[in-house]
Amino acid sequence: MAKKVPDYFSLAEGGKTPKNIENPSQYKDFPLAWQLSFIDDNSRWGIELFRRHFVIEDDIGIYNELPEDIHNDLYNAIGQIHSRRFDTLNSLLSEIHRRANSNITAEQQRIILNFLKENPFWSEFYSKIRHFETNLWHIIEREGYGKKGKTKHHYISVSDIIPEAQKRLEQLKLDDVEELYSIRLSGEIRIFGIRKFNYFQVLWFDLKHEICPSSRN
Numbered sequence: 001m002a003k004k005v006p007d008y009f010s011l012a013e014g015g016k017t018p019k020n021i022e023n024p025s026q027y028k029d030f031p032l033a034w035q036l037s038f039i040d041d042n043s044r045w046g047i048e049l050f051r052r053h054f055v056i057e058d059d060i061g062i063y064n065e066l067p068e069d070i071h072n073d074l075y076n077a078i079g080q081i082h083s084r085r086f087d088t089l090n091s092l093l094s095e096i097h098r099r100a101n102s103n104i105t106a107e108q109q110r111i112i113l114n115f116l117k118e119n120p121f122w123s124e125f126y127s128k129i130r131h132f133e134t135n136l137w138h139i140i141e142r143e144g145y146g147k148k149g150k151t152k153h154h155y156i157s158v159s160d161i162i163p164e165a166q167k168r169l170e171q172l173k174l175d176d177v178e179e180l181y182s183i184r185l186s187g188e189i190r191i192f193g194i195r196k197f198n199y200f201q202v203l204w205f206d207l208k209h210e211i212c213p214s215s216r217n
Helices: 007-011 024-029 059-065 072-081 089-099 106-114 121-133 163-171
Strands: 033-035 054-056 116-118 154-157 179-184 190-196 199-206
Touching: 033 121, 054 089, 059 072, 059 106, 072 089, 089 106, 106 116, 179 199
Parallel strands: 033 199
Antiparallel strands: 054 116, 154 179, 179 190, 190 199
16 A cells, blocks of 8 residues: 655645655754745735846936936936836836937946846845755754844744735635744845745745834844
């Protein structure tokens, strides 16, 4: 008779059965296993964050770098496209030229491009999430930061997250979930999800530390 596989293994991606945990209470001795099929792609914290795009976020920095005699057309153009997302570099540059009435030099364009940012996945997430795949849960739980050694990664009560996120959980029919788990990647960046033994069901990518902005997170 084939050995029965516990129900919680049915959550694994790709239909594969992971290495058996004989005693579920010992799951902390296993590495974190990401489960990405749970990402809430219909929220502003979903995959849309990582679709390829270009954006100028620091318009003040550009103004400081450009000569003081910058043409008003270009000055206004930078302010108008600030924080707008463009699917291609060409579309962004074309919009600058259009709004600036083509009053832009090659040097001014070079300065603007120095402040251009692409989507944050490769720079902010990829290298960091790989780090967790090689760490066991009991090590992850002990990671701290700051002089007081606050835990980087921990459970957060749903009652402590912002109302928008609480409402989104209701829409996802996850209103029975009492706690989410927060993984801290850097000063402001968090990944929120649900822990199921050694699995981490990713729900949201919080780039601005806004889902639970209190000092406890």
